[in-house]
Amino acid sequence: MSAHPHFDRTHTDDLAAFLSASPSQYHAVASAAERLEKAGFRQVSETDAWDGEAGGRYVLRGGAIIGWYVPVGARPETPFRIVGAHTDSTNLRVKPVPDTSSYGWRQLAVEIYGGALLNTWLDRDLGLSGRIVLRDGGTALVNLNRPLLRVPQLAVHLDRGVNEGGLKLDKQRHMQPVWGLGELDEGALVRIVAEEAGVDPAQVVGWDLMTHDVQPPAYLGLDGEFLAAGRLDNLLSVHAGTAALASAAAQPDLPYIPVLAAFDHEENGSESDTGAGGPLLGNVLERSVFARGGSYDHRARAFAGTICVSADTGHAVHPNYAEKHDPTHRPLPNGGPILKVNVNQRYATDGTGRGIFAAACDRAGVPWQTFVSNNAMPCGTTIGPITAARHGITTVDVGVPILSMHSARELCGVADPYLLASALKAFLED
Template identity: 75%
Template sequence: MSEPHRFDRGHTDDLMTFLAASPTPYHAVANTAERLEKAGFKQVAETDAWDGSNGGKYVLRGGAIIAWYVPEGAAPHTPYRIVGAHTDSPNLRVKPLPDAGAHGWRQVAVEIYGGPLMNSWLDRDLGLAGRLTLRDGSTRLVNVDRPLMRVPQLAIHLDRSVSSEGLKLDKQRHLQPVWGLGDTVRDGDLIAFLESENNLAAGEVTGWDLMVHSVEPPAYLGRDRELVAGPRMDNLLSVHAATAALAAVSGRELPYIPVLAAFDHEENGSQSDTGADGPLLGSVLERSVFARGGSYEDKARAFAGTVCLSSDTGHAVHPNYAERHDPTHHPRVNGGPILKVNVNNRYATDGSGRAVWAAACEKADVPFQSFVSNNSMPCGTTIGPITAARHGIKTLDIGVAILSMHSARELCGVDDPHLLANAMVAFLKG
């Protein structure tokens, strides 16, 4: 019998806890902030005047968080070392008029967010989570983390062609979950249920951002437990690793100012006030320079020396579809993080960026792999090119290789999350 697989159990266990506790971007940033608070970081409000003091700080805005650590002796022109990631994942999100149903079934009206593998949401026990906005303008995070709804698949007896022609799903008609029985659609029923679940008065909720999630917890998988199965690895795996790395380097003497930038809305183009194509990161970095007494010239110098790691999951070679991958680039799980390259700038990595990443991995004693897409397959993209173009910052794309990307439940190797975090630590330390 082979030796049990060896990995950083503490980091992987903590990742699984983080995934389970973060069913939405709003929960992800709240959990990230809580971890940073324990490392000595303090929240600063965008509406307040900022000072130039040293230490760890962070800004929250919706489903995004920007955190940075100003080391002792940092000058206004000190460059940044940024790890960028995103908090959102493809899923099903509740519509403005959520109450629906037909033929004795009560349903929840949902809209498709991003590009999910839609079949992965079928016949799965689903909870409901998100953010409620109350009549007084405050917000409340909610999470019904128990089997509440389900998208039932059509029995094969009623669609014999599914075996020969494959499953075909209509986004409007076939993905509305059921959550009870009743012959009459009752407007306000879902929100009234959430008000009751969270001890809120009837009519107190005036706005909502809600989404469904699988309630099945993350789990180790495989004969030797060398794999991890779980939700939202794309891209909370990177957010978790970056949070751990930033906390690890805080309190040290550093030649750079380390930054975590976790954005929302990457899965639908990043064009929002909390997305990578919005002004949030640039505003925070600029204000940090000015708060330390810097000028526009100092900001330009700082940005010119800044490097950003855009960290997002990538594709491990699939054993059943190896022909879909580039024939000479076959990233494997537990082979170390991947460096993503695309000459058409779907990824931001160039040769000089590769050298930065290679140096960080060498310093951390972390192996890494290279990823390019098959020339016949369209290449996805990340926040990397957006960050590089919007801020004029050298950016490179990295991540962890996984299977089942955009499924309700994805798969990675147990070694890769902590290897990624270790490489990030080396990168942030410079």
């Protein structure tokens, strides 16, 4: 399917720039915050008192960002319209004791984060990114965006049956990257990241560091109808949600309070202080109600009228594995965002949610598709059911269909990011 005739290529160009600037979830929230600042939002601290005045605000905590815009005339019971997403992606994360060596090779000790497709991390030029923590409690972002690490695959001459029997990778033995020659050099990692951040290595006491593929996003296909990039799952949705919130903040007379909630740790279950299973979103929404003079009753009324669209990537039909998909639900790239349905509540969508999202797409002039898993295949999940259950708010799961989900490099239609953002704007602005 070719690109949608009405899509805006500049949006996809901007997404590519956002992905390049966001090799880790910590960079992603910094990038989103910068865009909200340009739209007139201001950062507030969770430890400060909040006022109830109109305007845009955002809170940062680790790899999560919550942004919201209070329109003029908003009452304590005014409901919220939320776009939910997650900032983390599957990858290789650096261990607390990182420096190691084996048989004359210097290596970096890593853990597997989330359900990564391990083979996609082999034989790639990898950089290192994330944050370091200093003795005074401060943090600094680090982005070594150059070929620094590599996880080399065993040559076929030493694994003659690999093409017939399949590649079998041991997460502990086979996934440790090389980055030099020589004996063990304890402190090498700290020295290199401290130099990158411009700080004294003695001040570095902790880190949350990870690998990323240094190959930049690229348009692909006969007519450039695809975008290939790392971290489409789920920075594509974070980017779209940020654009939608900034657009909503420029609209007069909003009947709702638009919100972007981009969480960390979705890929390993969301159970953290910055994940969808934690209290962050609920605290922000409640404090917004109370700052406008509301009571618990106002909070309950606001939540009862609140709707969340959980935006994540989903599965496009794979032409080489069509039997893995439901025979009547086969989304294609550039066909518009997908409505994700699972009656066992792996997705939160119900009939009401379907109507809400269809109406938003209609207002935006955006086509949409439906995704349902093959009954014989286990279904993934999102922040949607967690958000619905934790906060008691109506939630619908949507997203963009992609191929190679959880690969180091994923693939989507070139038009779909813009179409999703357009639908999210219509949802928030209503």
